[in-house]
Amino acid sequence: MTAGPSHSKIAADIWAVADLLRGDYRRHEYGGVVLPFTLLRRLEAVMASTREAVWERDAELQIDNRRRLLEIAAKLPFYNTSQQTFATIVADDKNVAKNLRDYVNGFSPNVREVLERFDLNNGITRLASAKILYQIVGRFATMDLGSLSSHDMGYVFEHLIRKFAENSNETAGEHFTPREVIKLMVNLLIVPDADAGTGVGQVINVYDPACGTGGMLTAAEDHIKSQKRDAQVYLFGQELNPESWAICQSEMLLRSQRGDIQLGNSFSQDRFAGRRFDYMLANPPFGVEWKKVREDVESEAKLGHAGRFGAGLPRINDGSFLFLQHMISKMERVEGKAKGSRLGIVFNGSPLFTGTAESGESNIRRWILENDWLEGIVALPDQLFYNTGISTYFWILSNRKAAKLAGKVILLDARDQWEKMRKSLGDKRKMISDTQIEHMTKLYERAVEVAADPDDYDHGKVKIFGTRDFGFHRITVERPLKQRFEITEDTLVALENAKALARWDGRDALVAALRGAVGAVGSVWWTKDEASAALRDAAKAAGAGLPGTAAQLKALWGTVAVVDPAGEVQKANDGTPLPDPDLRDFENVPLDEDIETYFAREVTPHVPDAWIDHAKTKVGYEIPITRHFYVYAPPRPLAEIDAELRDLESQIQKLLGEVTG
DSSP: OOOOOOHHHHHHHHHHGGGGGBTTBOGGGHHHHHHHHHHHHHHHHHHGGGHHHHHHHHHHOOOSOOHHHHHHHHTSSOOBOOSOOHHHHHHOTTSHHHHHHHHHHTBOHHHHHHHHTTTHHHHHHHHHHTTOHHHHHHHHHTOOOSSSOHHHHHHHHHHHHHHHHHHTTOOGGGTOOOHHHHHHHHHHHHGGGTTSOOOTTOEEEEEETTOTTSHHHHHHHHHHHHHOTTOEEEEEEEESSHHHHHHHHHHHHHTTOOEEEEESOTTTOOTTTTOOBSEEEEOOOTTOOOGGGHHHHHHHHTTGGGSSOTTOOOOTTOOHHHHHHHHHTTBOOOSTTOOOOEEEEEEESHHHHOSOTTSHHHHHHHHHHHTTOEEEEEEOOSSOSSSOOSOEEEEEEESSOOGGGTTEEEEEEOTTOOEEEEEEETTEEEEOOHHHHHHHHHHHHTHHHHHHOTTSTTGGGEEEEEGGGGEEEEEEEEOBOEEEEEOOHHHHHHHHHOGGGTTOTTHHHHHHHHHHSTTTTTOEESSHHHHHHHHHHHHHHTTOOOOOSHHHHHHHHHHHEEEOTTSEEOBOTTSOBOBOGGGOEEEEEETTSOHHHHHHHHTTTTOTTOEEOGGGOEEEEOOOHHHHTOOOOOOOOHHHHHHHHHHHHHHHHHHHHHHHO
């Protein structure tokens, strides 16, 4: 038996079709042509065995509402009643556009809705006008897209999207996630439940609010069914990009998948309001602004926890925590027979620590940790994704954590679990092997035991913390303002230009008095009382006066006073020292440590005159995972550095010789 073409060969053949578009289409438009034709040909290949049965059944039926009966005949959740195929369309080169439209219109409504997202009707017109429609259809007619599994066809679509995204200077990673990354995430999400709820007919709902082309959803289904063959898995997703939605929706149709994939922005158009799911997973785009939906998000945030964003709002240029709060709002409640939920999400480093105490991000972390939903965070290798080489992290959350993890959080360092790819794909230069996926999955399952056993080989890769360990009091440390007072030419210029004194009629007279007073210019006083008396005497002698309002006096002293560590401590009216803003500092005190004890140990020995402004104390939460897994790298030997410098110098001299020679 001859094996069918591989998914890489098919992807290369489809990509080659883009050569026909050169000249008539811009590079960023290629995807809008190739993707819908790929989809059409794939659908035709899947329907091939039942097409005649559908035609016969369609001819027999004398009723208008025949959709369900035709789906039964097709043995699929879609069908096509047109007598056209790619082969018949190519056979009639005079009527390609007409016959292709007839073919497209013969599809069931759910497929036509998908094709409309590609604006295929106008696309046919444009291809026909460019006189390349026949060639495009002909190329696809020769392709065998029926021999590929659903899994491999997913690879084909991902390859094409990545290539088209590169041509459009778009972010390919916004549309899909590398399959091995998905497999690891699904493992970490599902494996703890491998032995739970294996009854016949168990219904499991899986949701992805940024589902792209559906790779995470389908991988989750495959893994669940490998563990629980009798389970009924329903997939739900929402996607913002119309083309990605269309590919995902078609994939669901091809798999006869139960569930619902919706088009729209998850923040402003929650298509699953009120729904709850057993498992949720997502790889939302990193650092994406939510400015366009700001009004909707802020309006819902005002509802507090009656809405989805009650814990707080992140900064406008990163919606990561909006996705996470959205997912948390859809967790099954742990009440009565309800079993709760587990969710996994891919983040960059920003959600771990961005935002000061009591900022939106910090408050969201606090809310998650205080509710004991965060089960674990896994630090992944860098250069895993197509669109970024930065470090990434899995966050695993659950409202039904195992008893041994109650009040605890797993931190797992998997940054060394990678293999170098033979050929880079965009920014993706590393991959995770199946062996490494299995190792990390088992390590996550055994995290508590490994962390407690210093003799375990992976002991250094796992740490267990209490949820409160990530919290801290951010205290404001003040030191006294110390000043001397002086009159210099710079002082007088500052007085002449002080805005607060601009409307005071006595300003010019005071400046003249101070400039003309014997001994005034260049004088220095070490206490405010001495300076006040001297200034008053100098003004009086010249027939001038000092300012009368508080604002004017403040402006005067602002020009005369100079910060000096040897100067006088300045005090408020009640006798308490005034703080020096330039010496103000902050300390993060662990949440469960006494603030005064910490201050006496860490601050007072170094700055004995410091004090805490308790009115400014705030509670914050951050998760500095890399700090806990810091590995010291000793400096390179000097001989090695010297040899490298000599080599660079030699290369530079060679280049200079080529340029000047």
